Amino acid sequence: MKRRLALAGIIGLIVCFSVVSMTGCAKKTVVKEEAATAEQKAAAEGKAAADKKEGALKDEAAKGVSEAEKPLTDMAAREQAASGAAMEGAAKVEATFGDINFDFDKYSLRPEARDILKGHAAWIAKNKDYKMVIEGHCDERGTTEYNLALGERRAAEAMKYLVGLGVDAKRMKTISYGKEMPLDPGHTEEAWAKNRRDHFVLTPKK
Numbered sequence: 001m002k003r004r005l006a007l008a009g010i011i012g013l014i015v016c017f018s019v020v021s022m023t024g025c026a027k028k029t030v031v032k033e034e035a036a037t038a039e040q041k042a043a044a045e046g047k048a049a050a051d052k053k054e055g056a057l058k059d060e061a062a063k064g065v066s067e068a069e070k071p072l073t074d075m076a077a078r079e080q081a082a083s084g085a086a087m088e089g090a091a092k093v094e095a096t097f098g099d100i101n102f103d104f105d106k107y108s109l110r111p112e113a114r115d116i117l118k119g120h121a122a123w124i125a126k127n128k129d130y131k132m133v134i135e136g137h138c139d140e141r142g143t144t145e146y147n148l149a150l151g152e153r154r155a156a157e158a159m160k161y162l163v164g165l166g167v168d169a170k171r172m173k174t175i176s177y178g179k180e181m182p183l184d185p186g187h188t189e190e191a192w193a194k195n196r197r198d199h200f201v202l203t204p205k206k
Contacts, residue, residue: 097120097123097200097202098116099183099197099198099199099200100112100113100116100117100158100197100198101113101193101194101196101197102154102196102197102198103196104139104141104192104196105142105150107150107153107154107156107157108157109157109158109161113158113198114161117158117161117162117165118165120162120200121162121165121166121167124162124167124171125166125167128171129204129205130171130202130203130204130205131171131172131173131202131203131204131205132171132172132173132200132201132202132203133172133173133174133175133200133201133203134155134158134159134172134173134174134175134198134199134200135151135155135174135175135176135177135181135198135199135200135201136150136151136152136153136154136155136156136174136175136176136177136178136198137151137154137176137177137178137179137181137182137183137195137196137197137198137199138150138151138154138178138179138195138196139179139182139191139192139193139195139196140179140182140187140192140195141179141192142179144178144179144180147178147179148176148177148178149176150176150178151176151177151178152174152175152176154176154196154197154198155174155175155176155198156174158174158198159172159174179195182195183195183197
């Protein structure tokens with residue numbers, strides 16, 4: 001009987017020891033898991049903070065580049081706008097810069113042509129930022145070679161007159177298109193009279 005009681009006591013102690021051991025292990029496991037979770041959370045938060053900081057630095061760098069490029073972009077836009085405005089201004093002036101006309105097979109200036117050229121010279125004298133091309137044109141009669149030469153003489157005569165009025169020859173040049181660019185494509189005296197002309201093309205100086 002005493003042996004049985006002793007054996008039962010021993011078994012009871014073993015069971016109690018096992019339960020305590022298992023409880024302790026469970027607590028240790030829970031503690032370890034909680035510690036691991038805390039470390040992972042801290043690592044994740046640290047990475048997120050680092051990524052955020054890196055993103056902020058990249059944004060700041062990009063902003064700095066953008067700010068540095070902005071003056072160049074603004075300057076290009078201003079230059080383009082100025083160039084466009086100048087070209088537009090030249091086109092408007094050219095529209096009122098009338099042609100002069102010639103008699104058939106002639107390159108001498110008519111009285112009315114001289115009056116028109118005086119107006120051109122006065123405008124050019126006031127607007128020194130422009131240069132001019134004088135185009136000589138002819139009607140369709142005659143050979144291509146003859147009309148090219150006649151167109152050149154007509155343009156040269158207008159340039160000579162403008163130089164005499166004080167216009168700098170360096171601001172002008174001449175070109176002949178002969179009969180290749182008629183103002184009026186008709187085949188009548190009226191059309192031919194329109195096509196025997198000097199045309200003036202204005203462009204801003206670069």
